[in-house]
Amino acid sequence: MVKVTLVAGARPNFMKIAPIIHAIKAQQLKNAPISYRLVHTGQHYDKKMSGDFFEQLNIPEPDVNLGGGGGTQAEQTAAIMVAFEKELMANRPDLVVVVGDVTSTLACSISAKKLVIDVAHVEGGIRSGDLSMPEEINRMVTDSITDHFFTTSEIANRSLRKLGFPESSIHFVGNTMIDTLMANMSRFQRPEGEIFENLKPKSYFVMTMHRPANVDQEEKLKEMIDAIMDGTKGLPVIFPVHPRTAKNLENLGISNPNLLMTDPLSYLEFNYLVKNAKGVITDSGGITEEASVMNVPCITLRDNTERAETIELGTNELIGTDPKKLAPYLEKIMNGEWKTYKGIPLWDGKTAERIVEKILEIYSNSK
Incomplete structure (x- = not known):
């Protein structure tokens, strides 16, 4: 045995x-x-x-x-x-x-x-x-x-x-994460709550941010959020917020009618949102894998990635942590000009x- x-x-x-x-x-x-x-x-x-x-x-x-x-x-x-x-x-x-x-x-x-x-x-x-x-x-x-x-x-x-x-x-x-994604895709569920009721497929963005380089410098965080809200041109941006980030946002007094902050979501709820999103903005590695396989445009706010295959063959672009670099990438997504998933072996x-x-x-x- x-x-x-x-x-x-x-x-x-x-x-x-x-x-x-x-x-x-x-x-x-x-x-x-x-x-x-x-x-x-x-x-x-x-x-x-x-x-x-x-x-x-x-x-x-x-x-x-x-x-x-x-x-x-x-x-x-x-x-x-x-x-x-x-x-x-x-x-x-x-x-x-x-x-x-x-x-x-x-x-x-x-x-x-x-x-x-x-x-x-x-x-x-x-x-x-x-x-x-x-x-x-x-x-x-x-x-x-x-x-x-x-x-x-x-x-x-x-x-x-x-x-x-x-x-x-x-x-x-x-990738076993993709095994889990594929096994559960038919079971994804829309999150409950008022902010999710009127969301239309491909007419909102999903954002996650938790890395210190993005969330711990308050002025830079404010600049990043402003750049995201400008570039998404009035579309809702769903932001499941890490507690530390929530505190920093509160200190900065950041609020925008299209920035919809929510508590962290379950796996089935979060991936329902990703699957139906116009695009994803993240600093997480795992989400870039799931977004790629679901053929959803993905922007990564990091200077490096351990998942280069999501850039070579997936829908991910690594743009760094400078808020000024966001605009052309968001414009590409808004205009429907983003690359598509080529298929990652196995x-x-x-x-x-x-x-x-x-x-x-x-x-x-x-x-």
């Missing part, structure tokens, strides 16, 4: 893990010798992470919550490492699967390797080149001790080869199946 421990530390991690669980269960129905244990490190306390969340996306409740949230990044890393080491000693697997680039990804990889347990990194090899981002450090350290990389793109494969990893450890499988909804087949191939044969 191949024993796998799946690790998730934050809400987006569960979107990446869910299809892997479904693929393991499908293999179990065929009597494949594989079992799994789902560990939530508790890195992010999120009130939306309730039973409803797991039910909505058909994700089983975690087998254990390590309660590793709170404190500085160093404190969090240490707390998760200590708790995960105990978990592994009590329930030793053949393989620990980590996803993405959060603190839990790094902490659990280190604990596993110290106990001589193999680590597989889903989304291994992606890089922004920006060491001021904690996520980049998490990716680099995790990849340096990973045994098997499940990669999302040829760009990630090239990056790993350049670092000297053997071809036998690099498995190009696609982003086809079957990534998790390939991951589980590869795990069985490697670990069934080695037992």
